[in-house]
Amino acid sequence: MFEHIERVPGDAILGLIEAFKKDTNPQKVDLGVGVYRDTQGNTPVMRAVKEAEARLLKNETTKTYIGSHGAPSYGEVVLPMVFGAESPVLKANRASATQSPGGTGALRLAADFISTQLPGKGIWVSDPTWPNHHGIFTAAGIELHKYPYVDPDNRLDFDGMRTALKSIPEGDVVVLHACCHNPTGFDLSHDQWQEVLEIVRERKLLPLIDFAYQGFGEGLDEDAYGVRLLAENLDEAIITSSCSKNFGIYCERTGCLIMVAKDSEQMDNIRSQVAIVARENYSNPPAHGGAIVSEILHDPELTALWREELTEMRDRINTLRRDFVEALKPYGLDEKYACVAEQRGMFSYTGLTPEQVDRLRDEFGIYMVRSGRANVAGFSHENLPYLAKAIAAVND
Ligand code: PLP
């Protein structure tokens, strides 16, 4: 039965973890997979999370199923985090939260919902986008298309994006990154979001906004600008939120599918269908991550601590972005890589070519995705001089 099954290559991003581990170069630098790293290069558990877990362990009385939509206490705190506490969307009771196994799980729920409830609709993703978008939507049987996002000079191609969005067939789904675009780090300005809103409304498109990095760009509220603008001004939207990065609970698989409907009655109808999709995939989501988030966000002291830690992570990334460009100044390369200081979030499309990326890996033990995507959190004040020297060498 299994003889004909072929081996396929693994995930290119996750494969970098193994390759990095095997490298014996003492100066090696990991700029691959998108997890946050502190000054020591570690991905520690946040203090607010540790404290929340201690409380949960002490107070836990049952491990029974939590239901297909997850814990209500989780949805109760995620919705105001995403929309803002005073959101008209929440006041009108037209948003529904379904806890999911990570942002990935939320994307899969969205994909299955689209393929079963909106059959025949195509889906449009930015070129480039997170490779898993391709896999998830295609696996759900949805026809995938791309819209341009970056120009050959490694700048946001908003003209190309606008033109493409205007030609999307009415009723199709358009995937937008709320902030901290993966892989490029190029985000939309407020004016550009406004234009996107107008096109989406005019073309009667359904926006699916992937919100995996809330708080990693400019701030929790600032990063939600596009999500809130679209949700408040459109009848319908889908948002996939993740707590993996902003709570540092990657392995706890904590996310949320948020469906925005015209009114509370339609929201309830949709919600009943989402429950079926969840049930058919995994029945109930894992509880622990959602319980952590709920414990933190229901407690003002823990919330303040968590916000402080999140701010520290964000500020560190944004400082490293500027310092990276500074470190390239002595080599006359600061202008060439100035985009790194302007991009936001964990990732930067550096503009390094696949050949340069290969040389950085082979000659210097510096690992990043072949597209030239670097995880900025892998920079440190210790390795920046080495990185700058290596980048200068591959630019010779
Ligand atoms: N969407 C994007 C753009 C991502 O970069 C990630 C990161 O892993 C996800 C979704 C999924 O996040 P999670 O780890 O919560 O599944």
Ligand code: TYF
């Ligand atoms: O893009 C990244 O590095 C993160 C982590 O299949 C990730 O989003 C990468 C690949 C993958 C799952 C998660």
